[in-house]
Amino acid sequence: MPFTIATWNINSVRLRAPIVRKLLEEEAPDVLCLQEIKTPVEKMPDFSDLGYGHVVARGQKGYNGVAILSKLPLEDLGDRDFADLGHARHVAARLENGVAIHNFYVPAGGDEPDRAKNVKFGQKLDYLTEMRDWFRDSRPEKAILVGDLNIAPREDDVWSHKQLLKIVSHTPIEVDHLGAVQEAGSWVDVTRKDIPEGLLYSWWSYRAKDWDAADKGRRLDHVWASSDIARSGHSSRVLRDARGWTQPSDHAPVFATFDL
């Protein structure tokens, strides 16, 4: 049975419950992975009336938080607190077809791309290193990894490779760390398997008044699959329209479909 998965950094699920509903009604993915829900799980809005009664989530007050909403039953596979930050940045669940879904919100890393001057940048690199080690030690099979990885790895994942080389999210050291995570798990970047050429973004800053015309975006949100099921992935897309919805998130949802 084919199923569609979407990932979306929602930047407060309570504030944006109306546009989450809009996405679920109009696009009806089987699974929606959210990041930055910014709420304890008890205060998560309920979307079960739209068919999303299966929820596996980890939250905390005010910051971070990840949730997997599903039309299909989920088994909670637990969470990891990489780099011991005490943050809700990962949760995993398994579908009845055996596919494990890992939902990540990788730390943003602050402004200064130097771990000697900026603790947050060091934490981001450490988080990625611990992800790498985990996937190296427990090779993922029948798995999908999605989320806001807060890194745009390719030159055509940003509006200006040259101008962003020293900007956190596109520095070579971050790209190297993300590449090591991908290699350790033999993860396939499904979005770029489907859309191999051209500029592609999933995030546009709130600061640019006319984000659409300026189009100075970055591809921070990713859909990866373990190599055994990567070939079943297809129809990847970014729902750019959602960035222009009422009171939007600064991220747009990224979709992929798997025939499994």
Next chain:
DNA sequence: ATGCCCGACGCAGTCGGA
């Protein structure tokens, strides 16, 4: 630097986002 926004918390202003 894309420009000076946006959300949580909580009631003013600070922290975090990227």
